[in-house]
Amino acid sequence: MPEAQRILVIHGPNLNLLGSREPDVYGATTLAEIDRALEAAGKEAGASLEFFQSNHEGELVERIQAAAGAAEGILINPAGLTHTSVVLRDALLATGLPVVEVHLSNVHARESFRRTSLVSDVAVGVVCGFGPASYRLGLTGLLSHLQGSP
Numbered sequence: 001m002p003e004a005q006r007i008l009v010i011h012g013p014n015l016n017l018l019g020s021r022e023p024d025v026y027g028a029t030t031l032a033e034i035d036r037a038l039e040a041a042g043k044e045a046g047a048s049l050e051f052f053q054s055n056h057e058g059e060l061v062e063r064i065q066a067a068a069g070a071a072e073g074i075l076i077n078p079a080g081l082t083h084t085s086v087v088l089r090d091a092l093l094a095t096g097l098p099v100v101e102v103h104l105s106n107v108h109a110r111e112s113f114r115r116t117s118l119v120s121d122v123a124v125g126v127v128c129g130f131g132p133a134s135y136r137l138g139l140t141g142l143l144s145h146l147q148g149s150p
């Protein structure tokens with residue numbers, strides 16, 4: 001049996017509040033529910049997922065750095081740091097790992113500052129606007145990239 005693909009799933013600031021945070025924008029699903037569903041989808045696809053959420057940029061950077069050599073890919077919702085964080089982008093690049101960026105909301109249909117991402121151009125792909133399904137779709141894309149699909 002082939003080795004499970006190891007995927008690090010990163011959730012940025014304020015995503016710990018999902019379920020109660022602006023439910024009209026982000027829905028009623030909690031982060032724990034998202035992680036559970038994603039873990040099941042990963043298992044079915046032969047991947048083993050590790051999850052990390054932090055409200056602190058430095059902690060996110062340290063967790064991302066630790067993924068080099070320990071994971072095959074990174075699925076990340078950088079949340080508000082998407083639009084501002086050079087250090088998060090640099091940390092992702094430093095791993096040399098393929099990255100998929102996901103967002104629950106359609107960031108292009110909101111305030112104009114959300115249309116800028118410092119992560120998108122270093123990601124192999126971006127999924128946004130599908131609520132919790134963005135994560136599942138992003139995982140499918142990342143795994144298919146790792147399997148060498150164009």
Ligand code: DQA
Nearest residue numbers: 077078079080103104105114
């Ligand atoms: C988000 C979109 C970001 O603009 C926002 O700052 C978030 C969540 C999303 O998943 O839709 O915190 O990344």
